[in-house]
Amino acid sequence: MADALRYAHPVVLGILLLVALPAWSASGTMIRDDQLRAAASTTAAVTAQVPKGAGVEVLARQGGWTQIRVSGRTGWVRMLSVRTTGAAQRDVGGELAGVIGLGTRKADPGRVVSVAGVRGLSEQDLKAARFNAQEVELLERYVVSRSEAQSFAREGGLAARSIDYLPAPAQDNRQTSPWGEPQW
Amino acid sequence: MVKGSLVAVLALSAVTIIAQASEVERALRDLLLGRQPAPAQDSTSSGQQKPAPAAMATPPQQTQQTPPERRPRTADLIGGLLSFVAEPPQTLEEERNIGRTVAGGLLGAAPLVRDEQLQRYVNQVGRWVALQSERPDLDWHFGVIDSEDINAFAMPGGYIFVTKGLYKRLENEAELAGVLGHEIGHVIRKHHLRMMQQTRALADLGAVVGKRMEGGSAIARNFMGNFWEAYARGLDKEAEYEADRIGMVLAARAGYDAYGLPAVLQKIGHVSASGGRVAFLFRTHPHPDDRFAKLSEAVGSRLDNLPEGKTLAGRFYRIR
Numbered sequence: 001m002a003d004a005l006r007y008a009h010p011v012v013l014g015i016l017l018l019v020a021l022p023a024w025s026a027s028g029t030m031i032r033d034d035q036l037r038a039a040a041s042t043t044a045a046v047t048a049q050v051p052k053g054a055g056v057e058v059l060a061r062q063g064g065w066t067q068i069r070v071s072g073r074t075g076w077v078r079m080l081s082v083r084t085t086g087a088a089q090r091d092v093g094g095e096l097a098g099v100i101g102l103g104t105r106k107a108d109p110g111r112v113v114s115v116a117g118v119r120g121l122s123e124q125d126l127k128a129a130r131f132n133a134q135e136v137e138l139l140e141r142y143v144v145s146r147s148e149a150q151s152f153a154r155e156g157g158l159a160a161r162s163i164d165y166l167p168a169p170a171q172d173n174r175q176t177s178p179w180g181e182p183q184w
Numbered sequence: 185m186v187k188g189s190l191v192a193v194l195a196l197s198a199v200t201i202i203a204q205a206s207e208v209e210r211a212l213r214d215l216l217l218g219r220q221p222a223p224a225q226d227s228t229s230s231g232q233q234k235p236a237p238a239a240m241a242t243p244p245q246q247t248q249q250t251p252p253e254r255r256p257r258t259a260d261l262i263g264g265l266l267s268f269v270a271e272p273p274q275t276l277e278e279e280r281n282i283g284r285t286v287a288g289g290l291l292g293a294a295p296l297v298r299d300e301q302l303q304r305y306v307n308q309v310g311r312w313v314a315l316q317s318e319r320p321d322l323d324w325h326f327g328v329i330d331s332e333d334i335n336a337f338a339m340p341g342g343y344i345f346v347t348k349g350l351y352k353r354l355e356n357e358a359e360l361a362g363v364l365g366h367e368i369g370h371v372i373r374k375h376h377l378r379m380m381q382q383t384r385a386l387a388d389l390g391a392v393v394g395k396r397m398e399g400g401s402a403i404a405r406n407f408m409g410n411f412w413e414a415y416a417r418g419l420d421k422e423a424e425y426e427a428d429r430i431g432m433v434l435a436a437r438a439g440y441d442a443y444g445l446p447a448v449l450q451k452i453g454h455v456s457a458s459g460g461r462v463a464f465l466f467r468t469h470p471h472p473d474d475r476f477a478k479l480s481e482a483v484g485s486r487l488d489n490l491p492e493g494k495t496l497a498g499r500f501y502r503i504r
Binding site for chain 2: 079129153161169
């Protein structure tokens with residue numbers, strides 16, 4: 001198995017890299033102090049302290065954790081501690097897809113919406129728009145019932161969990177909210 | 185005997201149809217027929233039907249399937265929502281009609297993407313996430329609209345839309361759940377009704393917008409114009425931050441990876457602000473980077489022990 005990987009065709013590896021890299025070949029900046037950990041868990045060993053403002057390389061994400069490389073060390077910090085700054089390839093792709101979509105839709109003269117695609121939906125478009133009863137009727141056809149939603153969740157292996165709402169952060173820089181956990 | 189009373193009821197009905205907007209007539213009819221006054225179905229056919237201030241303190245409970253709504257604790261109100269003073273006065277029926285009117289207007293500007301599987305899928309995800317909120321049995325409607333803009337919209341009464349431009353940037357179901365969770369947050373905290381309340385004319389118009397007026401009546405069009413004008417000014421920043429916190433929590437409650445929403449904010453933050461595609465979003469919301477930073481502050485270490493949720497990238501419905 002290891003041999004198979006070692007001798008894998010360079011072109012195949014190249015394609016794998018091209019596919020895997022764009023989403024994560026981003027740089028990032030720490031927006032708060034955090035600890036660099038050996039694995040994506042608070043129980044993993046702390047290997048370094050990473051200060052707010054540090055520039056990092058973003059490698060991967062797993063749940064609430066982002067894998068980074070900073071001054072030669074690789075490890076995990078909380079996902080919300082690092083803001084990615086590099087323009088990920090996927091965003092560029094998204095822009096291109098939009099442009100391509102526009103080109104094809106221009107050929108369809110009946111679609112006024114394609115104009116909105118160029119400069120975006122504006123306040124003027126929305127204010128001038130007329131109520132579209134057919135579309136509302138269509139929208140109502142797609143409504144999903146409580147039980148349908150529940151079986152959809154079961155199919156995906158999703159189970160409801162009990163989690164408190166997050167309180168608003170205090171106006172000053174205190175780390176913990178003086179209001180405590182909200183009760184609902 | 186029976187015949188006589190039937191005739192009387194029929195005659196009364198005829199009078200009622202002629203003088204439907206009359207408060208006196210309505211009260212008289214209720215009295216004669218021994219009914220509870222002002223049933224929810226009829227409450228919007230008259231503009232004078234708004235509840236008196238004394239009745240505002242009681243949450244609307246016209247429909248049996250809707251549980252009484254829990255209200256924010258003082259702590260949450262102090263925590264950044266000082267500008268929102270009272271519950272919006274709209275009844276549930278009014279809220280639905282307002283939402284339906286504005287939703288119909290939005291769909292007039294950008295119709296639904298013609299992809300039944302896609303529309304069904306966002307309703308499945310959306311309804312499951314909404315079930316984790318304190319308004320689980322609102323008439324939730326979700327849709328993907330045909331616009332290359334990057335944006336999402338929430339309307340009173342549970343009407344929620346994502347643009348195709350935003351949807352195409354999503355990579356898994358958890359990200360969709362986070363985005364829809366943010367919009368659900370606006371609905372359950374009635375952010376847009378509060379926005380309307382701050383503009384009295386808008387609130388008054390909203391109260392008389394009803395199903396029979398939706399098709400382009402002067403009142404409905406006037407209302408839509410004013411609504412979008414207010415909408416384009418954006419909600420209070422704190423309302424957006426609150427919706428972000430709710431979006432994360434609702435997605436996590438639904439069993440998803442809680443970090444889908446911040447992941448989307450990161451992606452949107454990379455899109456050049458000069459592009460027309462994000463113009464409306466950036467005009468009406470704080471910058472995605474600021475929203476990400478606020479979430480970071482709010483979460484801190486609170487979710488450290490939360491077991492990792494599902495992303496369901498494999499099941500995510502992709503559009504071309």
